[in-house]
Amino acid sequence: MNWKGDKWRERISKKTLLILLIGVFAGIAAFSVTATTLQATDTAEFCSGCHVMGTVHESFKESNHAHLNCNDCHAPRDSTVSKMTFKARAGLGHIYMNTLGSGDIPDVLHATAESEEVLQRNCVSCHEPSLRNIDFKNAKDNCMDCHRQVPHGNRIYKPDEWHQPQSVEVPPTTQ
Numbered sequence: 001m002n003w004k005g006d007k008w009r010e011r012i013s014k015k016t017l018l019i020l021l022i023g024v025f026a027g028i029a030a031f032s033v034t035a036t037t038l039q040a041t042d043t044a045e046f047c048s049g050c051h052v053m054g055t056v057h058e059s060f061k062e063s064n065h066a067h068l069n070c071n072d073c074h075a076p077r078d079s080t081v082s083k084m085t086f087k088a089r090a091g092l093g094h095i096y097m098n099t100l101g102s103g104d105i106p107d108v109l110h111a112t113a114e115s116e117e118v119l120q121r122n123c124v125s126c127h128e129p130s131l132r133n134i135d136f137k138n139a140k141d142n143c144m145d146c147h148r149q150v151p152h153g154n155r156i157y158k159p160d161e162w163h164q165p166q167s168v169e170v171p172p173t174t175q
């Protein structure tokens with residue numbers, strides 16, 4: 001085999017071009033599948049696929065937030081990396097709970113501390129313009145302390161004790 005011959009260079013360049021084209025095609029296909037998959041896993045229809053989320057989805061469909069995707073509220077929106085990391089960890093937890101840990105699923109689902117932080121940031125992010133017009137002197141620590149019925153608030157999902165009024169101390173007004 002002649003290493004310096006034109007046929008060898010021609011063969012290398014054809015192989016290189018073929019590998020490059022296959023790589024570009026595979027990259028485009030992987031990106032398309034990944035983007036489509038990420039978008040699909042944000043939807044309420046995807047989230048309601050787990051039997052435990054059926055009633056959550058029913059209450060969500062009747063809420064004023066029904067036009068949103070689940071992860072508009074339930075996943076970080078500051079960067080794609082933080083969203084993907086959060087979704088991966090949550091997804092693995094959900095897979096475990098719906099398979100091996102199905103006996104440990106509580107009757108009423110509550111957000112974890114990390115999820116509550118994400119929900120709070122997302123509430124404020126969307127509602128910031130209206131928050132500027134509200135006096136928060138007597139406000140609690142986060143939005144869910146007063147608005148925990150949003151968007152899963154109809155009685156389909158929450159037990160009666162969830163809807164009991166919370167005690168809020170309001171200082172007397174001076175006039």
